[in-house]
Amino acid sequence: MRIKSLLLAVTAAAALSTGAASASTELIVNGGFETGDYGQIDWNGHQLSGWSSGGYNFLFNGSNVDNGGVSGSYGNLELWGPNNGASNGLQASPVGGNFVAADGAFEIAPLQQTVHGLVAGQQYNLTFYWAGAQQSGFDGATTEQWQVSLGNQTQSTAIKNNVNHGFTGWQKETFTFTASGATEVLSFLAVGTPAGVPPFSLLDGVSMVAVPEPQTWGMLGLGLGLVGFAARRRKAKAA
Secondary structure, three states: OHHHHHHHHHEEEHHHHHHHHHHHHOOHHHHHHHHOOOOEOOOOOEEOOOOOOEEEEEEEEOOOOOOEEEEOOEEEEEEOOOHOOOOOOOOOOOOOOOEEEEOOOOOOOOEEEEEEOOOOOEEEEEEEEEEEEEOOOOOOOEEEEEEEHHHHHHEEEOOOOOOOOOOOOOOEEEEEEOOOOOOOOEEEEEEEEOOOOOOEEEEEEEEEEEEOOOOHHHHHHHHHHHHHEEEEEEEHHHO
């Protein structure tokens, strides 16, 4: 009986552990933007793996963003930073590497990815890092924001107020969405003001995982508790 109980407990704990691991499976492809061509996305052959965009949206890294810049349909583009005359603390995101910068007031269009493997009715946590910046060569205070959609659901970040030649610093955002089907389009749309002094919204570290059901964690704890109890009984009996 003792062995049977132990085996049942181990089996239950293993099954629940597998379910919990499945719930935390990453659903976003290339969420750190590490695979792609620097420059305006989906322009002149510049690709960003897993993503598509028709707007004035760019892929940068921490080195070229204010030092040499990248190319786009209207020529070279940089953001204000320490290497081109603005002591604003511009830096790469907390997760490092590449990041996307999107003009929120000129030829705006979303950055999109089709997410697969969703379960209708399941909640998902979408996390990302974002910041506000300004295109080099222009003057004036700006505002930046992201509108984020999964299917027909849309949520917005707070509006960041950015000083002339400024950089707002990075912050982490988490939104919770409920899937309506197995496949949904995830989109990020930059919204900024005013036009003519290009406000840029920055984005990095996009991640989406399922929200674990509360009963899953409770049952997992129970299963592990049973394993521990059976092990203690076995040890005590042996002694």
